[in-house]
Amino acid sequence: AVLLIAWEIVAASGLLYRDVVPSIVFIGRAVVELLSDPTYYRHLGVTAAEIGDALAIGGLAGLAVGIALGGSRLLGRAFEPYLYYLGPTPKIIFFPIMIMWFGVGPGSKVAMGVLSCFFPVALSAAAGMRQIDKVLIRVGRSFRARTWQMVTKIYLPAMRLPIINGARLGLGVALIGTLLAETKISNQGIGFLIINAYWTFDMPRLYALLIVLFVLSIGVNTLIGRFAGIDARRV
Numbered sequence: 001a002v003l004l005i006a007w008e009i010v011a012a013s014g015l016l017y018r019d020v021v022p023s024i025v026f027i028g029r030a031v032v033e034l035l036s037d038p039t040y041y042r043h044l045g046v047t048a049a050e051i052g053d054a055l056a057i058g059g060l061a062g063l064a065v066g067i068a069l070g071g072s073r074l075l076g077r078a079f080e081p082y083l084y085y086l087g088p089t090p091k092i093i094f095f096p097i098m099i100m101w102f103g104v105g106p107g108s109k110v111a112m113g114v115l116s117c118f119f120p121v122a123l124s125a126a127a128g129m130r131q132i133d134k135v136l137i138r139v140g141r142s143f144r145a146r147t148w149q150m151v152t153k154i155y156l157p158a159m160r161l162p163i164i165n166g167a168r169l170g171l172g173v174a175l176i177g178t179l180l181a182e183t184k185i186s187n188q189g190i191g192f193l194i195i196n197a198y199w200t201f202d203m204p205r206l207y208a209l210l211i212v213l214f215v216l217s218i219g220v221n222t223l224i225g226r227f228a229g230i231d232a233r234r235v
Helices: 002-013 024-035 038-071 073-086 091-102 106-130 134-142 147-158 160-184 190-199 203-227
Strands: none
Touching (some): 024 203, 038 073, 038 106, 038 147, 038 160, 038 190, 073 106, 091 106, 091 160, 106 160, 134 147, 147 160, 160 190, 160 203, 190 203
């Protein structure tokens, strides 16, 4: 309530340039208009498909790499430091390369999402592998379980929490990478709508897009936790 009142005071004071901080009434009206516009849902579907593909590809690749690094001391010592070095690197610097490789269509946006979400998933999975109770691993080996059986029956169930944590972090960075790519070169998607509202100085619509995107992100994040049977407040 205090933040909303402060926002409205700043909007009415004229301290900032006109419409940079629009009234909450205008923002609320823009939200209603946005949710009533069928075109918005088409752009939302494009972005959701790109993020979903990126999370599936990058998440599975990160999970496989994390299991390999966490299960082998040699591989972990050899390659895991590179993941820690490259992980915090802003992935947007690789976007020109993604455009050359995959073109200006959805492929480059998906590639940016894959590159963004791979590292948190891989690092989280590698850390989870090292936390597995050694007794469980010895039991699996004593029953002569194959590699695939060890992964599906022991590793993945025991790594449930780290995997979900990595997926939620991966979702966040995949969303950031995809939206940034859409703002750079695209004619569809939520990122395109955001940058278009900025170019036309339609501040109420810009804030409306950010609010709706924020709410959707919270909802998807919560659903991932609920789907895994984990209270989101504990993660």
